[in-house]
Amino acid sequence: MRFRDFHKNIKIRIIETFMSRFIGSMIFPFMSIYLAVHFGAKVAGLLLLINVFVGIGINFLGGYFADQFGRKKIMLFAEVLRFLAFLTMMVCNSPWYESASITFAMMTINSICWGLAGPANQAMMIDVSTPPQRKLMYSITYWANNLSIAIGGIIGAFLFSDYLFELFFALSVASAITASLVAFFIDESYAPVKTDMTPTQHITQLISNYGKVLHDKLFVLFTIAGVLILSMEFQLTNYIGIRLSKEMPSQPFLFWDIDGVQAMGILRSENTILVVILMLFVTRIHHSLKDRTVLVWSCFFFSVGYAALAYSNNLFILFLMMAILTIGEVFRVPVEQSYMAAIPPDDARSSYMAFNGLKFNLSMLIASITVTLGAILPSSMMAGIILAVGLIGTFILKIITPELDRRKEGAELRQHNEAVKVG
Structure with a gap:
């Protein structure tokens, strides 16, 4: 491919x-x-x-x-x-x-x-x-x-x-x-059935559409897990960044001494650079692991990595854990999104995608709450809370991945049958 x-x-x-x-x-x-x-x-x-x-x-x-x-x-x-x-x-x-x-x-x-x-x-x-x-x-x-x-x-x-x-x-x-x-x-990729509806009927249909989305328990659980995992990313520029600026003493790095604020900037750069480099190779790595295994373990290391960043002030540990969680990130994202693509029915994909778009905002909300808690609780407890949030998301994914696989196989079968009919 x-x-x-x-x-x-x-x-x-x-x-x-x-x-x-x-x-x-x-x-x-x-x-x-x-x-x-x-x-x-x-x-x-x-x-x-x-x-x-x-x-x-x-x-x-x-x-x-x-x-x-x-x-x-x-x-x-x-x-x-x-x-x-x-x-x-x-x-x-x-x-x-x-x-x-x-x-x-x-x-x-x-x-x-x-x-x-x-x-x-x-x-x-x-x-x-x-x-x-x-x-x-x-x-x-x-x-x-x-x-x-x-x-x-x-x-x-x-x-x-x-x-x-x-x-x-x-x-x-x-x-x-x-x-x-x-x-x-x-090119247009979807031709909906044309219907003449009044504005009132459109409002009713809109509510009905999103009602159906919310009744898809697999999708709702997948979205909740995604929110919990994604909230880890926002911790770096929220609670973790604030904690490092207050708690981390200046430490030697290469030829300079850097403080917590500078360390956060370097960690962000490390993450971005590693993502760009690793993504060039990750799609070429052939392995026998199933998607469900890759997703669960990548989320686990992702969560553990951010929990470590929420507690440690040692530069070596911070850089090492950022590398580990970034490896988890580059394996997680393609698998997670390919699962997401298999969940919605053909006639409601955009509605599902709109609901899925809330992940960003809800993840930011969780990150904002941790900032408030971080002003009250010690960093050891905050690291435990952040770890718990990530592991709960990981556990939800572990539970639902068998059903995700069935939904994905069903989508592949439908697409194959459609291709045969066209052929």
Whole structure:
């Protein structure tokens, strides 16, 4: 299985996503600073919170619309709207005109676009891929995302303050290219049955769709486990980062002495660099282990690694555990996402993907709670809590992986039968 064997929609989305995230990473990680400068830290925090909740709400609408009207239509609408938002942000941060209020409004429009297009994008990737392709597809996507975010973030740190107009110009160009690719090169992957429904009927159908999703116990358990495991990642920039800044004494590293804040930065860089390097090889490693075994053990080492980071102040142990948990991460992500792709029925993929999109927000919520607990409890207890959260997620996955395998085999059989009929 090679990149050239993928459907053209997958190739275009991977290349386009790399380009968009590369430029976006030069801007959006620093927009909290922009808002704090113009509105003050307290108001900036509230504005960012509004942005998050708007994105969550629209995410559910995006999932429903993509199942009702097709993936491409929703994606194209979102990409055109996103282009107009970025163009407006460029104008509002130009040498001739500046408006932080309009810039924030366009940030909210961008969140709406992510909410609309996200479930459709994910569902389309599943639509046009086969089960054997998905681990490689998700590995390449994860690798490209990490590489683009890492490089873009480094460049943005140097350019954001003095070249914001130029960055928004580049982002607008990238957005225009993306909209053109969706309009002229990407094929529609799902043709829903056309029905004439009133707005009231659409609301009823939307509630019914998500009711069915919530009644899928396997999916709900898989999502809960995913939230618990993903929350480990956010600990580094939340509780672990705060703990290191307060507790870790300066220690020699190569030719310098580094403190806890610098150690956190180095750990983040270690994780990103290792992900980028290891993802080049992990898909080429042939092993006899079943996917369920890989998923459970990778989550176990992932959880143990972050628990160690939550307790130790020894640089060697911190670097070693980051390497171990990163190995677990690169094995976990493709397997976890390929399982996710096998769960939804064909006519509700976007709705499932929209619900699955909540993992990020719920994981952030858990990470925020640990920050509050960390102000009260000692690091030894916090490490135990973080370990328990990860191991509970791992245990849930261990219990449900037999059913996940059956669901995955059923999806492969249906796809094989459809291919035979077409042939």
